[in-house]
Structure formats: C-alpha cells, structure tokens
Amino acid sequence: MEDLKLKLKQQIIESLNLQGMEPKDIDDNAPLFGEGLGLDSIDSLELMVLLERNYGIKIEDAREGRKVLSSVQSMAEYIQQNKKV
Amino acid sequence: MMNPVYILSACAISPQHSFEVENFLNLVISADDGKLFVAEPDYRRFINPVAIRRMSRQLKMGIACGMRALQLANVSMPDSIITGTGLGSMTDMEHFLKDMITLQEEALNPTFFIQSTYNSVNGWLALQTKSTGYNQTYVHRGFSIELSLLDAQMFLNEAQTSKVALVGCFDELTADYFVVKSKCEYWKESVPNSLNLLSHNHTNGTIAGEGAAFFALTNEPKQLSCALLGLKLLNLPSSKDFLQEIQGFLSKHGVELKDIDVAIVGKNGDARFEYLYDPTLAAFEVETHVLAFKHLTGEYPTASGFALWLAVQLQHWNQIPKQLILKSGTRPKRNILVINHYVLHTASLMLLQQQ
C-alpha cells in the first residue's frame, strides 16, 4: 500500500505537471481539490485518465469520481480494490 | 469610411530578441535548418501560476504577449479582446490526435483537447484581465491578424467613448507541421542560412517560422502613437493589378505612392511571389525606406503581426537596424505601408501613420 501511494504521488505530479513538488509534499489524506493541492475540475478529469491508463480503472459516474479522487489515500484504496492491469 | 485607430503599445515574441529588450534588434538570431523558433521569455510573470503547468507553448506565448502589450499600454482591463491565428495550438492538436489514433479512442487527456480550441488564448486573456467585453477569434490563414485588426477598427468606431481593444496573433511551428507542409512546396529544399533568405529568391519555397504579436488599440487620437489608417485584404492578384490595388487603397486614404516613407514587405525568398513585390518596389521613390523581415521570423500565417510591431518600433528608435534594410532611404518615418502575402493565395496591405 505504501509503495502504491508513493508511485501514485509520482504519477500525479507528473501527469498534472506539479512543478517543484515531490511525493513527500503530498499528504496521504489531504484533500487534492479545493484547499489541499488546489486542483480543479480539469485536473480531476486528468486523474481519471491516469487511473484508466495505468491501472485499467474506468470511472463513469462523476459522483463516484469525486469520492475516489478526494485524496491519495482514497485513490490508492480504490486502485487496490479495482485494479485490472 | 471608418476613423483611424491608434496603437498604444506593441509587443512581439519572435525568433529575435523582441520581447522586453532594451534595444532594437541589435543582435540578430539566424538558423541554418530552415526553421526559426521563438526566443521564449520567462512566461511565469504573465500567467496564473496554477494554470501555467498545464499550458502548451503556444498558449503561453499568446497569453504572455497579450498581457505584456496591456502592461506597456498601462491598461489592466481591455474593453475587447480580438485575436487571429492561422493554425491554432498545433502542439495540443497533434498530441490529442496522435493519442486518439494510437490509444484507439480510449483514455485521452482532456487538456490537449481543450487547449486545441482556437479561442483558448482569448478565453485565458479574458479570464486573467476580467474582461467581459467583446471577444473574437479569426482563423483565416494569411488574413487572420488582418481580420482581427479590421474588427477592432469597427469595434472602436462603434464606441461612443474612449475604449481599448487588445488585438493580437500567434502561430506555432512544430516538427509535424513542417513535415506536412514540406509536401506542398512551402519550404525551400536547398536551405540557405536564414539571414541570406531574401537573396535565395530563384527557387520555390521559404523557411518556416512562428511568433506572437499583440497590440493595444484605442479610438482616441494619441500623440506619439502610430495610427492604423486602414487595411486591405486581397486575393493574390497579378503583378499589374497588385500595383493598382495598392494605389487605389492609398488614394482612398488620401495618400499616394510617393508619400510612402517606409515600406515593410513580406518578401520571403520564394521565387513564386517575387513578381508581386518587384514592380511595387520599383514604383516607390528613391528616398523611401524599404524593409523586409521574414528572414528574421520565417513564414507563418500571421507574420504580418511582426511587421506591424516593427512599424510601431520605428517611432521609438532613431536607427533602423541594418538587418531589416532592403533599400535604405532618407525620408522621415511617417507614412508606413506594410505589404504582405501568404502562400495560400492572399495578400494584405496596412497603412500606418506616425502621429
């Protein structure tokens, strides 16, 4: 799980081009959107692309998407439960 | 006839040192491979730091150039934003298209799609300046910046009070685009150093380039500004007709060919278009300055934006950089005519007057 979260943070930084940021700067439970990292709705779509390309996970329902993408912790848990690749 | 509009500021991002420099093309950049790419400034000072991480080169180029033109004019919120681009954001379009084909229509990045939209620079400029006014984007090949300027002239003539329109253009050169257009004789096969482009005018094709240029225009006459009296868009005419068109255009604005002090021409070393310029240049007075610029920028659909930037610079600097001079003249630099053509059968004229 810790490995997955580290990898996920690296992927998030790369996919969203969060320049100057390192995995250790992202707290597992901090909200990714709004006050946390300050990501927006387009970032959330990019994170869904990340999940689909790297883990074969397709989120169709926007409400479910918001829940899954709320933090690195929630993303990692969802990946563990649903991973296909 | 519409009243002139006045250029309050001009900013260019080009292959040359044109952005935020303390001199006028003192040091000239050249290329040997037929491709001139812009000298990229530090964009972060002009663009929202949260948004910039997703932006492609062209988006950054357009937004930074537009923001800088406003800064130079001391305007924080323009009343209108009008842009022209022949190509739009090629990088984003190519990225999305190639991903779509190779990934077989699955899991595609929305960012590239959004930014490939031709009016995305306009949207960002409006967002960053909070400008809710008239907002327009022209995408008509070699007419794109000209149509933007024409629209701005209409907008400023419609206004009852003093207004400012931010007008600009941008086009981006990519490796793919270069390959695609090499298949229809856009570029020279035997490539000279860019600085020697204009004397290599016995073969077809030119060299590729890119750039952005933005201008703050107003309807209020301003001393020491450059007035845009009018412009004309032409389908590529014959050589005889072209000279007549130029004369007709000038006389509509109360000017004759002999009154032109500076001509800035879009000669690009392409043998197919030399016929346009030769008789025209011969018709100018010996004292008229004739300047060329495409050996410094390369060819792209909105290259005349750089010519307009040059026209504005002439007022600020006493010396004309020698790299621009096709024929040196002696006249004061008051009436300026920009003559340009584009490979897809169009030509354009812009008449300017230093105030």
Place this chain on the structure above:
Amino acid sequence: MADRIVVTALGILSALGQGLPDHAQALSNNIQGLDHPKFLKTIHAPEFIMGEVKKSNDDLAAALQLPTGDNGYTRTTLLALTAMQQLLKQIDAPLLQDETFAFINANTVGGMCSVEDMYFDFISQKKEGYFVKYIDTLDCAESTENVVRYFGLKPHVATISTACSSSANALILGARMIKHGLVERAICGGCDAMSRFTVNGFLSLKNVDKFPCKPFDQNRNGLNLGEGAGYLLLEKESDAKARGATILAYFSGYANSNDAYHPTAPSPDGEGAFRTMKQALDSAHLHANEISYINAHGTATTNNDAAEGKAIQRLFGNSVPFSSTKPFTGHTLAAAGSIEAVFSILAMQQQIVFPNLNFETQMDELEISPVACLQTNIPIHHVISNSFGFGGNNVSLIFSKE
C-alpha cells in the same frame, strides 16, 4: 432611423434533413434526428447516439456534381457546399457578382474529419498518395475557401472559430460589416462535420450522454454531438426591398460578451449568460417581456443548463417560453448558432414554439421549466437565440418578425 438588417435567404442541413421544409416537418412533429452514427467510424458508435447528417460523403458529393471517393473535399466542406447551394438558389445569380459582399464562415476543427484518417501519412516521409489531396484541409478556413472556389464567388472572406458560438459570431460580424458600409450583403453561418477528434474530445470531458440528451432536466447527463451547416443572407432592409426580396426576418439585436470565469465551464450563477442576453435586448431596444420565445443553448450538460437556466429566470422570470432544440439535432458546434438562427425564424413563420424533447423532471436550482410539448398558434414577434462556447464566449442573437 438607421436601416435595419434583414434575413432574405437561408440554407440549412442537419440530422433533421436538408432545407426549411424538412426541418419544419421534423420540429413540429417531434421527430428527432439522433441515432448511432453510420458514417463516422468511431469505436463509440454502438454506445452513443449522435446527430449525423443522413447522407454519405459520396451522396453529398454526387448531389454537388463532384467526383465521389477521395476527391479532396472533406465532409466539413461538403456540408457547407450543400447548405450554401440551397441559399444561392434563392437569389438571382447576378446579385453577388457586381457588388462587395462578404462570406463569413465559422468552424471548429476544419477538415479534421478527413485528416484524422490519414494523419500518420501526413507526417510520414511519404510524398505521394491520396492523402496529398487533403494536405491543406486541416485548418478552419478550408471550407470557406472551398465554398468560394466551388461557386466562383469573389467575396470578402472571414472564418471565425470561437467553439460553440462560432456561427452566431459570424452573423454578428456580417451585420456589423454591412452597417459600416464595408460590404453590401453578407452570407454568414457555420459548418461542422463530426469527427472522431471532436467526439473523443467531448468524451474526455465526460459530458456526453449515451442516450437522448435532456436539456434543463434535473437528470440531464450531458450532450449529444451533431453536425450540419447553416447560412443566412443578410442585407439592409432598403436594399432587400429595392430588389423585391422577401424579408424572412429582421436581425434586430445581438451581443457578444465573455464570462471571464473558466476555460470550459460557465460562471455557475449564469452571470455571463445574463449579461449577454441583456446586452442583446438593449441593442434591439426591447424589454425582456417583449420576447416571445427563447431558443436556448441548452446543451444538457450539468453546468450549461444550470447557468443558462438561472440567467433566463433572472431576466425573463417565468413569462417567456424557452426550449433547447439540441435533442432534435445534437450539438452541431460551430454550426449551432446559424442553424438555431434558422429555427428562430421558423418559429416566427410558423407561429410555433418547439418542444424541449425528453424533459421530465424539474431542475432543483430553477423555478422555471422548458416547454415540454409543441405549442402552436403562438404569436411570435421576437426570438432570442443563445450560443455559449468554451473560453467563456457567449453570444445572443435576436430575430424579429417586423
């Protein structure tokens, strides 16, 4: 009083058919044009319904007496030519020959519908092949230039691209050029063919509905894409009367303003839509209560309908009937503004308010709801038509009967 701008000829092509009678028939009989696409080769075809024009490229080319097969004409251009041909048939040929006129076209992705099938040939080292015929078709002006060439016209040309409001902007530009005396007449509108590029682009935004879209419905779930073309001939009222032309409608007001809020999403309170409609009313010297029908942008995306609905409610209360015709045609993007301008004129001619198909459930955020069933014998004097695009580009047009 200044000369007014009038509409005297039009051409239209969409999933509903070709020409005014086809569209009148479909719109007044609840016949929608959406289906799984037949001609667009996308892996999403079995899953999604779209508003595809029900003619193959070969059918369109043959009707235009063009060679079929890989003729160098993109579907975008073929749609434009077909709609333009209808328009030009309505006017005397000499009309546009001896005068200055403008052709103002609008488009979002040029000939992408063709280019996407041969792009790797484009960028390969190959220099020969049928793809070479399409080498200059990727940009938005390709359809404009092809229309000019095909019909042998010599207009002032312009091509506009402001996403979904593109052709509404083309109409505004035409009217302004006439008012400034730059041209005597202007043919304005837009065209867009569906492409895999566009379909997948909207899919990446996750705002496409697999099923028939439900504008202004609580359970709306995104848009359906469509394609088509629409063109309108604009001129001064005095010029139209002098040549004995039938005036189809008055183009009495317009506004373009920007949200300055977000690259793709509208301001959630509908401030941008409100401002644009208000400015259009002001430009037409009309009060909100003088509008008889609102042809809404109504894409059925969560964001658009909430913002637009709030703006309509704030400006018009519940006194003016409104509907979105997107469930009939799909969202035809750059063509939507001009196609819906034609629908606005049709509403006035036939005295009908088109139904907002698929509406079932009242939206929580609104107290108003769209017209769910066709209304007939409604005196319609003024129609406002909205087109809102990416980049916060908002346009409202007003057409009047008198």
